[in-house]
Structure formats: structure tokens, C-alpha cells
Amino acid sequence: MxxxxxxxxxxxxxxxxxxxxxxxxxxxxxxxxxxxxxxxxxxxxxxxxxxxxxxxxxxxxxxxxxxxxxxxxxxxxxxxxxxxxxxxxxxxxxxxxxxxxxxxxxxxxxxxxxxxxxxxxxxxxxxxxxxxxxxxxxxxxxxxxxEVILKATKVDGVYSADPKTQPDAVRYTELTYIDVLNRGLKVMDSTAISLCMDNGLPIIVFNLLQPGNIQKAVCGEAIGTIVQARVTSGAAKRAVPRGTQE
CATH class of the missing domain: 3.40.1160.10 (Acetylglutamate kinase-like)
Known part of the structure; x- marks a missing residue:
């Protein structure tokens, strides 16, 4: 983590x-x-x-x-x-x-x-x-x-833009490594993302400040944003409005 x-x-x-x-x-x-x-x-x-x-x-x-x-x-x-x-x-x-x-x-x-x-x-x-x-x-x-990297931050996932300055930003629930690199999304730096991509290591980005989130992530509950080789929904990404919990 x-x-x-x-x-x-x-x-x-x-x-x-x-x-x-x-x-x-x-x-x-x-x-x-x-x-x-x-x-x-x-x-x-x-x-x-x-x-x-x-x-x-x-x-x-x-x-x-x-x-x-x-x-x-x-x-x-x-x-x-x-x-x-x-x-x-x-x-x-x-x-x-x-x-x-x-x-x-x-x-x-x-x-x-x-x-x-x-x-x-x-x-x-x-x-x-x-x-x-x-x-x-x-x-x-x-x-x-x-088995996984848990990226514990102060926001509840990866957004299309900075949610602090753009209230209409949406949170992605799933992304591929290529999505992150091509869109310049602020998940990890490109070296870290490329290393995970080359070795097939998934990344879960979630809000550390929300009590219980570490345990939820470890237990496989759907929180934050998961970055991996392929998205399970079959789409390039899925997004939800800011602050929405699945």
C-alpha cells in the first residue's frame, strides 16, 4: 500500500x-x-x-x-x-x-x-x-x-479533472494502464504505471480518509478506481459523478 x-x-x-x-x-x-x-x-x-x-x-x-x-x-x-x-x-x-x-x-x-x-x-x-x-x-x-497496489490518497479515486477546482469532474471506476498514460491522469507517475503495466499488477486508488476503506479494498469491495490491463465492463472506462459510492 x-x-x-x-x-x-x-x-x-x-x-x-x-x-x-x-x-x-x-x-x-x-x-x-x-x-x-x-x-x-x-x-x-x-x-x-x-x-x-x-x-x-x-x-x-x-x-x-x-x-x-x-x-x-x-x-x-x-x-x-x-x-x-x-x-x-x-x-x-x-x-x-x-x-x-x-x-x-x-x-x-x-x-x-x-x-x-x-x-x-x-x-x-x-x-x-x-x-x-x-x-x-x-x-x-x-x-x-x-497481488495488488493499494494507492491510498485524499480523494476517492481517479477523476477526469481535479475535483477540487472542477465540480463537474467524474470519477472513473475502471481504467486500463493505457487509458491512464494516454489521458495523462494523475494516478501515479508514468514510470510507476508502465512498471505495473509491464508486470500486470493492478492498482486500486481510494480515499484513505474514509474509515474502513483499507479493509474494503483488501476484501475486494468495489471502491475508488481500479487500474488494470482490461476493464471488466468491456468498455474503455466507466465513470460516476463525484462523491457517488457504488
């Missing part, structure tokens, strides 16, 4: 909201109790983004991306603490070696933790600049043999 860093900031818009992260941890605990093997990738946008640093602070892109990776480590440690407060055994594996606070990322170690029933949090993206945490989520999902 990819969790947006901004979601951890709550209404403040920056940093970590203790109430928000505690609520997310509780939902993850409920899903973990179902017996699911759950791995998480957390963004760092509530602290820093490489692209914004390049434009706003004069930081070069590579340095800005590394700063963003460190922000994901902060978020990962906070989420680990929140989960372990609920007695959920958790391990943080970082693509950048920080031995004092996290284990180094090793694929076999990650899969072993999952087999032992631990929640695994992948920190520091891929460890390389110019790659987003969306791409990191796709890459790690392939490496551990995940």
Missing part, C-alpha cells in the same frame, strides 16, 4: 498529525488482523518534495530528491511507532542505509518479515534520485510478489 505523505499531515498540511497517523495505524491493524501480508510505502510530501525544492529553494533536483527520501524515513518511523503502540510487529527497511533507525532494504529479508506476520514499511524510496515513491511502491511490490 502506498500512503500519501500529505495524508499524514491531516488538516495542518505540514508535518505529522498524531490523530491522523493513529487513525491510519488502527485501520492497518484491523487489516493485519485478517491475516494479510501488508507492506507499506509512505511518501514524504508532508515535509519536502525534490521538485518543489528545485523551484522554491534553489536546491538541485538530485539533492532535493535525497531530502525527500529522508522525509519518508521520518514518516516511516512515525508510522512504525503508531503501529507498535497497537501491538503490531513492524519493520522499517530503508533503501538508504541508516543502521541506527532502520534495517537496510534486502528483498529476502523483507519477504521473511512478511512471512513472519510483520508489517513491513519501505522507506527512502528506491534510494535513487529522479524516482518517485510511486515508482518505489511499484518496484517493491514486484520484488515481494504483491
Amino acid at each position: 502506498k500512503i500519501s505523505g500529505e495524508a499524514l499531515a491531516g488538516d495542518a498540511g505540514f508535518g505529522i498529525d498524531p490523530t491522523a497517523i493513529a487513525a491510519f495505524a488502527h485501520e492497518i491493524q484491523e487489516v493485519h488482523a485478517l491475516g494479510c501480508e501488508l507492506a507499506l510505502v509512505v511518501g514524504g510530501g508532508n515535509f519536502f518534495r525534490g521538485l518543489s525544492g528545485e523551484s522554491s529553494f534553489g536546491v538541485d533536483r538530485a539533492t532535493g530528491d535525497y531530502m525527500g527520501m529522508l522525509a519518508t524515513v521520518i514518516n516511516s518511523l512515525a508510522l512504525q511507532s503508531a503501529l507498535e503502540a497497537l501491538a503490531v510487529s513492524t519493520r522499517v527497511l530503508s533503501a538508504i542505509e541508516i543502521h541506527e533507525v532502520a534495517e537496510p532494504y534486502i528483498r529476502r529479508r523483507a519477504t521473511r518479515h512478511l512471512e513472519k506476520g510483520r508489517v513491513v514499511i519501505f522507506a527512502a524510496g528506491t534510494g535513487n534520485p529522479y524516482f518517485s515513491t510511486d515508482t518505489a511502491a511499484s518496484l517493491r511490490a514486484m520484488e515481494i510478489g504483491a
Whole structure:
């Protein structure tokens, strides 16, 4: 599951909201109790983004991306603490070696933790600049043999336009990878989408802020938007008005 860093900031818009992260941890605990093997990738946008640093602070892109990776480590440690407060055994594996606070990322170690029933949090993206945490989520999902990527955001799916600025935007219930790439829809960046397309890994985009949605997604209920190789309806897409629940 990819969790947006901004979601951890709550209404403040920056940093970590203790109430928000505690609520997310509780939902993850409920899903973990179902017996699911759950791995998480957390963004760092509530602290820093490489692209914004390049434009706003004069930081070069590579340095800005590394700063963003460190922000994901902060978020990962906070989420680990929140989960372990609920007695959920958790391990943080970082693509950048920080031995004092996290284990180094090793694929076999990650899969072993999952087999032992631990929640695994992948920190520091891929460890390389110019790659987003969306791409990191796709890459790690392939490496551990995940069945699906759950893209947990602040909106309830993929829209034809920004629903905040265009009230008449419609939400897609189903899309193909090609739809997303051709239409330039804001699901994940094109590298992440292409990686999922090449390996046939479905993506479910849903609203993390709606209580119970993580469990609904894991249990196969129709929420948000699913992106996959073919749509089940036989059409290129299906859309519903904003805010409509199926």
C-alpha cells in the first residue's frame, strides 16, 4: 500500500498529525488482523518534495530528491511507532542505509518479515534520485510478489479533472494502464504505471480518509478506481459523478 505523505499531515498540511497517523495505524491493524501480508510505502510530501525544492529553494533536483527520501524515513518511523503502540510487529527497511533507525532494504529479508506476520514499511524510496515513491511502491511490490497496489490518497479515486477546482469532474471506476498514460491522469507517475503495466499488477486508488476503506479494498469491495490491463465492463472506462459510492 502506498500512503500519501500529505495524508499524514491531516488538516495542518505540514508535518505529522498524531490523530491522523493513529487513525491510519488502527485501520492497518484491523487489516493485519485478517491475516494479510501488508507492506507499506509512505511518501514524504508532508515535509519536502525534490521538485518543489528545485523551484522554491534553489536546491538541485538530485539533492532535493535525497531530502525527500529522508522525509519518508521520518514518516516511516512515525508510522512504525503508531503501529507498535497497537501491538503490531513492524519493520522499517530503508533503501538508504541508516543502521541506527532502520534495517537496510534486502528483498529476502523483507519477504521473511512478511512471512513472519510483520508489517513491513519501505522507506527512502528506491534510494535513487529522479524516482518517485510511486515508482518505489511499484518496484517493491514486484520484488515481494504483491497481488495488488493499494494507492491510498485524499480523494476517492481517479477523476477526469481535479475535483477540487472542477465540480463537474467524474470519477472513473475502471481504467486500463493505457487509458491512464494516454489521458495523462494523475494516478501515479508514468514510470510507476508502465512498471505495473509491464508486470500486470493492478492498482486500486481510494480515499484513505474514509474509515474502513483499507479493509474494503483488501476484501475486494468495489471502491475508488481500479487500474488494470482490461476493464471488466468491456468498455474503455466507466465513470460516476463525484462523491457517488457504488
